[in-house]
Amino acid sequence: MSAQVTTGLQVRKSVELTIDGKKITAPEGSTLLDACRASGIEIPTLCFGDTITPKNACRVCMVELEGSRTLVPSCSRKVEAGMVVKTDTDRTSHSRKLVLELLGSSVDLSLTKNVSKWNSNYDANPSRFGAPSTHHGKRDEAVTGHHHHPDGKTAETVHQPVKIDNALYVRDYSKCILCYQCVDACGEQWQNTFAITTAGRGFDARISTEFAVDLTDSACVYCGNCIQVCPTGALMFTSEFEMREAGTWREEEQTQTDTICPYCGVGCSLTLHVQDNTIVKVTSPSDHSVTHGNLCIKGRFGFQHVQNTKPE
Amino acid sequence: MSGRRQFWLIETGVTVRQEVLAPATKTQIAELVSGKSAPAEQPIAQAAPQTPDKSLVLLSRIGNTNPLSIDDYIANNGFAALRKAFSIGADQVIAEVTASGLVGRGGAAFPTGRKWAAVASQPVKTRYLICNADESEPGTFKDRVLLEGDPFALVEAMTIAAFATGSQHGYIYLRGEYPRALKNLTNAVEVSRNKNYLGENILNSGFNFDITIFRGAGAYICGEETAIFNSIEGYRGEPRNKPPFPVEVGLFGKPTTVNNVETLVNVLPIINNSGEQYATWGSTGSKGKKLFCVSGAVSKPGVYEVTFGATLRQLIDLAGGLKSGSTLQAVLLGGAAGGFVGPQDLDLELTLEAARAAGTTLGSGVVMVLDQSVNMLDQLQRIAAFFRDESCGQCVPCRVGTVRQQEALARLVSSNSADETAIDLHLLRDLGQVMRDASICGLGQTAHNAIDSALTRLKVFSA
Ligand SMILES: Cc1cc2nc3c(=O)[nH]c(=O)nc-3n(C[C@H](O)[C@H](O)[C@H](O)COP(=O)(O)O)c2cc1C
Ligand code: SF4
Ligand code: SF4
Ligand code: SF4
Ligand code: FES
Numbered sequence: 008m009s010a011q012v013t014t015g016l017q018v019r020k021s022v023e024l025t026i027d028g029k030k031i032t033a034p035e036g037s038t039l040l041d042a043c044r045a046s047g048i049e050i051p052t053l054c055f056g057d058t059i060t061p062k063n064a065c066r067v068c069m070v071e072l073e074g075s076r077t078l079v080p081s082c083s084r085k086v087e088a089g090m091v092v093k094t095d096t097d098r099t100s101h102s103r104k105l106v107l108e109l110l111g112s113s114v115d116l117s118l119t120k121n122v123s124k125w126n127s128n129y130d131a132n133p134s135r136f137g138a139p140s141t142h143h144g145k146r147d148e149a150v151t152g153h154h155h156h157p158d159g160k161t162a163e164t165v166h167q168p169v170k171i172d173n174a175l176y177v178r179d180y181s182k183c184i185l186c187y188q189c190v191d192a193c194g195e196q197w198q199n200t201f202a203i204t205t206a207g208r209g210f211d212a213r214i215s216t217e218f219a220v221d222l223t224d225s226a227c228v229y230c231g232n233c234i235q236v237c238p239t240g241a242l243m244f245t246s247e248f249e250m251r252e253a254g255t256w257r258e259e260e261q262t263q264t265d266t267i268c269p270y271c272g273v274g275c276s277l278t279l280h281v282q283d284n285t286i287v288k289v290t291s292p293s294d295h296s297v298t299h300g301n302l303c304i305k306g307r308f309g310f311q312h313v314q315n316t317k318p319e
Numbered sequence: 320m321s322g323r324r325q326f327w328l329i330e331t332g333v334t335v336r337q338e339v340l341a342p343a344t345k346t347q348i349a350e351l352v353s354g355k356s357a358p359a360e361q362p363i364a365q366a367a368p369q370t371p372d373k374s375l376v377l378l379s380r381i382g383n384t385n386p387l388s389i390d391d392y393i394a395n396n397g398f399a400a401l402r403k404a405f406s407i408g409a410d411q412v413i414a415e416v417t418a419s420g421l422v423g424r425g426g427a428a429f430p431t432g433r434k435w436a437a438v439a440s441q442p443v444k445t446r447y448l449i450c451n452a453d454e455s456e457p458g459t460f461k462d463r464v465l466l467e468g469d470p471f472a473l474v475e476a477m478t479i480a481a482f483a484t485g486s487q488h489g490y491i492y493l494r495g496e497y498p499r500a501l502k503n504l505t506n507a508v509e510v511s512r513n514k515n516y517l518g519e520n521i522l523n524s525g526f527n528f529d530i531t532i533f534r535g536a537g538a539y540i541c542g543e544e545t546a547i548f549n550s551i552e553g554y555r556g557e558p559r560n561k562p563p564f565p566v567e568v569g570l571f572g573k574p575t576t577v578n579n580v581e582t583l584v585n586v587l588p589i590i591n592n593s594g595e596q597y598a599t600w601g602s603t604g605s606k607g608k609k610l611f612c613v614s615g616a617v618s619k620p621g622v623y624e625v626t627f628g629a630t631l632r633q634l635i636d637l638a639g640g641l642k643s644g645s646t647l648q649a650v651l652l653g654g655a656a657g658g659f660v661g662p663q664d665l666d667l668e669l670t671l672e673a674a675r676a677a678g679t680t681l682g683s684g685v686v687m688v689l690d691q692s693v694n695m696l697d698q699l700q701r702i703a704a705f706f707r708d709e710s711c712g713q714c715v716p717c718r719v720g721t722v723r724q725q726e727a728l729a730r731l732v733s734s735n736s737a738d739e740t741a742i743d744l745h746l747l748r749d750l751g752q753v754m755r756d757a758s759i760c761g762l763g764q765t766a767h768n769a770i771d772s773a774l775t776r777l778k779v780f781s782a
Contacts (some may be wrong), residue, residue, distance in 0.1 A: 063560060064714050066757040077764065078756045083560060098756055102716075105753035109719035135746070136723050152708045156700075157732030163722055185712070205555060205712070208538070210722045212712025 024090040039070060039092060043125060048094050051103060051125045054186035055082040055108070056236050059196055062187040067106040067125075070094045076216040078102055088311045100129055107131035112139070113164045114211075115182045118240030136162040143167060146180070147219040149211035163210065169248075172221035175229050175308045177248045182241040183214060185191035189233035190214060197301050202227040233298045235290060244288040244308075257282060265292065268306035273298075276304050286310045326507060339498050360499060363468040364458065368621045368638070376608045377581065377586050378624050381468040386503045389510045392471040397517060401592040404479045405524040407473070407590075412483040413439060416586060418594030420606030425451055425542075425579030426656065426683045427761070428671055431586075434576060437566040438484040441574040446486040449577045450477055450553075451495045451501070453535050453542035456654035457705065458685035461610040462621045464498035469584070470507035474530065476583035477592060478521065481528045481655045484576050489530045497538050504532055534548045539709035543760050544577040545569075546711070557711045558760035579683075581610055601627035604672035609681075610641035611669070613638040615688035616645040625669070632665040634686060645690035648775055653682025655702050656765035658772030679772060695779050699770055703728050706766040717763025720754045724767065731780055740780055747774070 019034040026043060033042040043050050054065035069078035072090035078098060090099045093099070107126055108139035110132030116122045123132070135171040157163065170178040187205070194201045202225045216225035234242040243251075250256040261282045266277045275298050278290045289307055293300035338357040340347055351357060364370045364382030371382035384391040392398070404412050407661060415431025434512045450473065454462040465473065467769055477489045493501060508530050519527050529749035533551055535541050541550045545559035548570045569575025584608060589597045598606045614620045619638025625634060631650065641647060647662045658679040660667060667677055674681050689698070701726040712718045725745045727750070734740045751767030758764045775780045 063759070066714050066716055066759075069757050071771070077758075080560075098752075099506055101749070102753050102757040105720075105749060106715050106757065109715050109723065109753075113719050136726065151754065154704070156704070157722075157726045157729050159726045159728070159733070162726060184715075185718070207712065208540075209707055209712045212718060250454070312536035 022086050022088040024086055026092045029093055033086045037086055039084050042086050050081055052082055056188050056292045059188045059191050067103050069102045071096050086146045104129040104131045108133045110184055112136045112162045114184055146213050149207050151208050176234055176245055177243050179241050182239045184239055188236040192232045192236045196232055198232050200226055200228050229304040232301045247288050254287050270305040275302050277306055285314055366621050367464050368619045375624050377584055386468050386470055397471055398475055400587045401475050401478055404482055415589055416592035419589045419597035421585055424581035435484050438574045438576045443574055445573045447570040447575040448481045448486040448489040450491045451577055452580050454494045455539040455542045456683045458654050458687045459612050459683045461684055464622045465580050465584055467503050470503040472584050474507050474511045475649050476586045478528055479586055482526050486584050491532045493532055493534050493700050495535045529764050540711045541743045557713050559661050602670045605670040611684045611686050613686045616642045616690035617688050618642055627670050629669055631667045648691050649689045652686040653680040654685040655705050657682040658768050659777055661777055699773055700728055702769050714759045716753045717758045721766050722748050
């Protein structure tokens with residue numbers, strides 16, 4: 008039972024567990040999701056990203072664990088010896104379907120990957136809660152414990168105007184699933200800037216700067232590491248946002264080129280996204296062992312000088 | 320800010336006063352500001368109609384001792400259990416609590432001895448004890464009577480719990496809206512410290528322990544044990560993921576015992592007598608004494624102490640029976656997170672096992688008696704609104720599910736088509752299942768319980 012698995016320089020014990028009737032071994036400290044993926048089992052994830060410790064907030068990845076009253080989030084639950092796990096039961100399907108419906112009926116998931124595929128896999132129909140509400144409160148001013156009593160004719164949404172308050176990126180919280188990844192990237196997991204966090208409670212919960220001030224008045228240092236981890240397109244380069252608005256964003260035509268940031272000796276890896284010979288946004292490889300997808304303002308946004316054209 | 324508000328200025332040089340006024344009107348507030356004093360609060364014992372009665376176990380000192388006087392407390396058997404605990408040793412204290420069969424009174428009914436033993440066996444030696452005095456479950460007011468009327472008992476019980484689990488510091492996480500409890504507890508902690516019932520080398524035992532009172536800011540979710548950790552640490556009141564469990568990784572990342580006020584106060588009779596003696600009270604599956612919060616359409620609402628095993632009918636009779644002119648429509652057991660039972664369930668034994676068998680829960684001891692004047696549909700909508708407002712918003716099943724549940728109820732209330740009713744009932748069941756199965760914490764997991772019980776047991780929408 009104490010076979011050893013060697014991963015790089017680390018030697019980790021492995022544990023034996025049963026997933027969907029099959030005995031498998033997985034390294035100690037890995038998650039049920041890791042174990043499932045390693046044995047070819049596909050599980051949908053929404054709030055899970057590859058560089059942030061998951062907050063397991065979306066609950067789409069739930070699996071059944073023998074002995075547990077509730078389902079457990081596979082993205083965060085660590086493997087333990089002797090676990091008996093089922094990934095495809097009526098209960099897991101029900102939870103995935105309902106989570107997709109609850110999010111789909113309240114949030115704009117149009118830029119969230121795989122949603123239409125999962126909707127059809129799990130027979131999710133977000134519109135069964137009614138037409139989206141057209142009554143849009145000012146979410147930044149929501150008072151905890153106060154809400155309009157619903158009449159049930161429409162389904163409330165988080166729809167709100169896009170926040171455009173600086174030249175570098177926009178925040179479209181109508182698309183936000185509250186995965187907390189931007190908060191953790193800005194805060195204690197990467198940047199330690201703490202410009203944004205969750206404000207409000209329940210359905211009013213939202214990502215906000217302190218007192219909802221504009222980014223330009225906040226602690227934001229424009230590293231853009233929040234954009235890097237955002238899985239929904241809620242946080243977006245202004246360049247991308249404007250091209251999408253103008254209908255000129257054509258992702259399928261874009262090329263991606265890896266290079267090294269020229270600004271300082273850290274030498275971060277950059278991935279330049281190029282359309283029509285113009286850099287349209289910059290990301291960084293999240294599997295890089297040093298930077299994990301993180302950059303600073305210069306590497307992230309300082310690309311205009313290589314493509315300056317004369318003002319007309 | 321909406322609407323016009325009037326403000327009264329407090330100027331420099333004015334002595335700040337604190338007054339308690341509830342419910343308050345604008346005129347009354349204006350009078351307070353202009354120098355009038357608020358009317359005296361109701362006597363504490365009024366909330367416990369059985370008192371004063373020294374033969375009660377948990378409420379024995381309510382109404383006949385001065386809650387501000389340590390001498391009064393000591394004259395009424397105070398700190399006897401603590402001395403005995405020091406003489407029998409920590410292991411034996413845990414053994415007695417385990418033998419007593421005591422389970423948590425905060426709602427989840429977890430065996431207290433097992434929790435203490437788990438903390439006591441941790442390799443990490445810095446450990447915390449938290450008394451959960453947040454008491455926010457709608458209809459719950461039992462802890463308040465103990466906190467206000469017998470605060471030294473809580474100090475003594477916490478010191479015993481800390482001694483048994485090897486904890487150096489305790490917090491009382493106190494509901495923010497309990498000013499009198501704050502005053503009486505603050506006094507009890509300070510006086511106990513001055514008399515060496517807290518602090519260094521307590522009563523020459525070599526044991527050090529102290530207590531900090533931490534006030535909540537009015538969120539129901541902050542009564543959830545891991546949300547309390549976040550709240551005390553200065554973070555948003557959001558529950559944490561379990562595992563790791565609090566007994567291993569709790570407050571400030573250290574092993575932590577969280578116990579309800581009533582749970583802790585039960586430890587005193589257990590140590591004063593014995594676990595075995597305590598276990599003679601009650602039924603096979605529910606041991607000891609229990610406080611119930613009886614409210615609604617009864618003649619004498621209040622906190623009642625009974626031995627586990629009394630029936631719902633007996634409890635209502637104890638509270639003076641139904642008010643004259645009232646006929647029973649339903650009883651909400653266990654609070655908003657609990658469930659409704661109907662008039663046909665009056666002979667239900669109020670034990671954990673009988674409640675479970677009947678598909679309901681005793682929760683924190685809420686017995687809210689509703690008569691014919693109550694509109695059940697309004698009640699359900701109120702409960703749905705409560706969960707929507709109190710959800711922390713962290714996980715999708717609860718954050719959005721509680722809103723969809725409220726919307727579906729609103730449709731059901733105004734529905735006049737059997738087909739639409741059937742669709743929405745189905746929707747509600749779907750929502751209930753995902754909230755129960757996939758929510759992070761007990762709030763979301765129980766947010767459909769009361770509504771479910773009203774649908775299945777009271778058949779509110781199948782008329
Ligand atoms: C939303 C929520 C609110 C809670 N509020 C309280 C509370 O106000 N007081 C309390 O003692 N327990 C409350 N609990 C239960 C606690 O999480 C915990 O189980 C309890 O304090 C443990 O103490 P016990 O074992 O002595 O009952 C709450 C649980 C949830 C999920
Ligand atoms: S803005 Fe993006 S990263 Fe931040 S919580 Fe919303 S979806 Fe997640
Ligand atoms: S992104 Fe910033 S830190 Fe990284 S190499 Fe460029 S300038 Fe240096
Ligand atoms: S169940 Fe509700 S209260 Fe609990 S963590 Fe999830 S959103 Fe927060
Ligand atoms: S992906 Fe696991 S909870 Fe969101």
